[in-house]
Amino acid sequence: MKKLMSLAILLLAFSVQAQDELTSQLYETYEDYKESSIGERRIKHADIQPLIQKFKANPKFEVQKVGESIQGRDLHLISIGSGDSDIFLWSQMHGNEPTATQAIFDILNFLDAPEFKAEKQEILSNLKLHFLPMLNPDGAEVFTRRNALGIDINRDALRLQSPEGQTLKRLRDSLDADFGFNLHDQSTYYNAERTEKPATISYLATAYNYEKDINEVRANAMKVIVYMNKIIQNYAPGQVGRYSDDFEPRAFGDNIAKWGTSLILIESGGFPGDPEKQEIRKLNYVSILSALYTIANESFKSISTEDYEKIPRNDRKLFDLKIENVTYELLGDDYILDLGVFNNEVDLEGHNQFYYQSSVADQGDLSTYYAYKTFDAQGYKIVAPKMAKVEQIGDAMDLLKDGIAFVKTEKPEKSEFIHLPLIMVNKDFELKSFRMEPGINPTFFLEKDEKLTHAIINGFLIDLSKPLNQQNIGNGLITGQ
Ligand SMILES: [Zn+2]
Numbered sequence: 001m002k003k004l005m006s007l008a009i010l011l012l013a014f015s016v017q018a019q020d021e022l023t024s025q026l027y028e029t030y031e032d033y034k035e036s037s038i039g040e041r042r043i044k045h046a047d048i049q050p051l052i053q054k055f056k057a058n059p060k061f062e063v064q065k066v067g068e069s070i071q072g073r074d075l076h077l078i079s080i081g082s083g084d085s086d087i088f089l090w091s092q093m094h095g096n097e098p099t100a101t102q103a104i105f106d107i108l109n110f111l112d113a114p115e116f117k118a119e120k121q122e123i124l125s126n127l128k129l130h131f132l133p134m135l136n137p138d139g140a141e142v143f144t145r146r147n148a149l150g151i152d153i154n155r156d157a158l159r160l161q162s163p164e165g166q167t168l169k170r171l172r173d174s175l176d177a178d179f180g181f182n183l184h185d186q187s188t189y190y191n192a193e194r195t196e197k198p199a200t201i202s203y204l205a206t207a208y209n210y211e212k213d214i215n216e217v218r219a220n221a222m223k224v225i226v227y228m229n230k231i232i233q234n235y236a237p238g239q240v241g242r243y244s245d246d247f248e249p250r251a252f253g254d255n256i257a258k259w260g261t262s263l264i265l266i267e268s269g270g271f272p273g274d275p276e277k278q279e280i281r282k283l284n285y286v287s288i289l290s291a292l293y294t295i296a297n298e299s300f301k302s303i304s305t306e307d308y309e310k311i312p313r314n315d316r317k318l319f320d321l322k323i324e325n326v327t328y329e330l331l332g333d334d335y336i337l338d339l340g341v342f343n344n345e346v347d348l349e350g351h352n353q354f355y356y357q358s359s360v361a362d363q364g365d366l367s368t369y370y371a372y373k374t375f376d377a378q379g380y381k382i383v384a385p386k387m388a389k390v391e392q393i394g395d396a397m398d399l400l401k402d403g404i405a406f407v408k409t410e411k412p413e414k415s416e417f418i419h420l421p422l423i424m425v426n427k428d429f430e431l432k433s434f435r436m437e438p439g440i441n442p443t444f445f446l447e448k449d450e451k452l453t454h455a456i457i458n459g460f461l462i463d464l465s466k467p468l469n470q471q472n473i474g475n476g477l478i479t480g481q
């Protein structure tokens with residue numbers, strides 16, 4: 001008996017090692033399988049049609065039209081594998097959450113390629129995989145969460161008014177999958193609770209009742225999540241959160257869990273210096289493929305669900321920029337403030353590109369908050385921006401060093417933003433007296449020992465002692481007001 005036990009432990013250790021090996025190989029060879037035609041977040045239904053057609057023409061895959069969106073865009077299910085266990089993965093139920101849609105096409109490329117034969121054999125002989133990428137193509141068209149009816153499909157699991165939701169429900173019922181992967185994006189402002197680390201990936205083994213009971217179906221989801229968390233820790237240490245497991249009776253995940261599928265929610269959040277979320281896409285790819293492998297060889301079954309509770313909870317305590325301990329003068333008195341700034345994205349026409357229009361999100365004691373960029377401004381004082389009339393802009397840095405952020409021109413460009421750290425205004429513009437308050441566009445200067453040291457232009461911090469081309473200046477604005 002003892003011998004058998006030690007053999008079992010040895011085998012387990014071997015399989016864990018083999019899996020860790022696979023994970024690092026998947027990470028290292030990722031670029032070979034990355035679907036390079038969809039490299040930014042604002043992908044559209046039209047962008048993925050050639051890819052779907054490519055897999056339709058490939059005998060390894062089974063591709064079927066399974067429904068249509070309200071505006072008539074086709075929904076496709078792509079299946080591969082001959083196993084008895086069905087796995088159902090769907091993405092972009094929310095139109096502005098495309099990261100996993102991209103990762104799905106990377107995974108399909110991987111499954112089609114000749115390499116990793118043994119591992120793929122293990123996956124595809126034990127499992128049948130079903131992918132539904134971009135469940136909400138009408139929302140993706142205008143890069144918005146909701147569908148064309150203006151409803152959140154993820155609150156339509158009971159009423160089933162949306163054709164997209166009806167398709168998801170019909171597939172759930174016909175596949176009756178053992179595992180479901182419900183793939184979303186979350187705000188980049190989520191962090192792992194009580195740390196400055198962004199929740200780059202958040203997981204949830206979705207609850208199936210208000211009591212949040214753990215039955216075998218839910219426990220299996222927890223075990224696979226523990227495994228995926230371990231993988232992500234290698235590439236984004238500390239950057240995993242556990243999504244709230246409050247039961248939502250109208251949501252698909254909660255109902256699909258109730259209907260008997262082990263449901264894994266994956267939320268792609270933020271990663272420093274990765275606004276288009278391509279590193280997070282890669283982490284989706286690596287962790288989902290590794291999860292499929294552990295489900296296929298059933299090694300997940302030996303994982304303890306207790307480790308699930310050890311994953312830190314999601315919190316929402318991040319800003320893009322935080323300026324700490326800055327001195328602000330109001331009516332002749334000095335006050336110490338922390339400032340929290342959001343670099344909000346505004347879509348351009350066509351929803352293919354965006355610019356930043358930042359805002360002060362909060363001010364006061366923000367010591368329980370964190371940011372992607374933090375500046376300790378102890379001993380620095382806020383200085384109001386000045387305006388100047390300029391015939392032609394030479395060096396933006398020369399203007400900033402003189403405390404000028406607002407530039408008046410006779411003929412402003414027909415655009416809403418500018419690739420310079422300045423606010424361009426028309427000839428009738430009048431600069432109001434500066435007042436720091438939540439909601440304003442953060443454009444001002446910092447001085448120390450009576451010398452200007454930094455400019456904050458449209459919420460981006462610029463060090464006046466360093467060349468502009470070595471800094472993330474975001475964008476300036478062109479405004480008529
Ligand atoms: Zn979502």
